[in-house]
Amino acid sequence: MVGENQSSVTFPSGIIKRLDQFISTEKADEMGLTSRPQVLIMLLRNFLEQVEEAEKNVRNKEFDNFQYIDKNDHKVVILDKFSNKEITIDIDDTGVHNCTNCTDSHCLHVKYILTLSDALNQVLSTGIELPEKLMKITT
Numbered sequence: 001m002v003g004e005n006q007s008s009v010t011f012p013s014g015i016i017k018r019l020d021q022f023i024s025t026e027k028a029d030e031m032g033l034t035s036r037p038q039v040l041i042m043l044l045r046n047f048l049e050q051v052e053e054a055e056k057n058v059r060n061k062e063f064d065n066f067q068y069i070d071k072n073d074h075k076v077v078i079l080d081k082f083s084n085k086e087i088t089i090d091i092d093d094t095g096v097h098n099c100t101n102c103t104d105s106h107c108l109h110v111k112y113i114l115t116l117s118d119a120l121n122q123v124l125s126t127g128i129e130l131p132e133k134l135m136k137i138t139t
């Protein structure tokens with residue numbers, strides 16, 4: 001019986017047989033895994049956490065090369081330490097970000113400044129008023 005907040009999934013019988021064999025072992029008992037859903041939920045959670053963690057690490061590594069420098073009404077300036085260049089990202093009235101270095105609105109520089117919300121929020125908490133366009137990156 002599948003409840004309102006549940007879904008059923010079909011697995012090949014071979015893998016289910018192996019899963020059932022595992023569940024019947026002492027090892028599974030020691031791990032507190034006594035049913036198919038328990039094992040599968042644990043595996044899925046671990047898998048998703050691993051993937052998310054790996055993505056975060058890759059992102060952080062990419063962003064290690066960037067450093068926030070300055071912002072004004074229509075621009076955010078960052079330092080790209082890899083090329084040792086100052087990169088300006090223009091922000092138009094509709095909140096679209098465009099990197100003047102890459103002439104792209106989806107490059108790593110733009111992705112980086114979109115993660116700067118913490119830094120920008122700190123600026124906010126000091127009482128300095130942020131231009132409306134930048135408010136969009138803080139949310």
Ligand SMILES: [Zn+2]
Nearest residue numbers: 099102107109
């Ligand atoms: Zn760029």
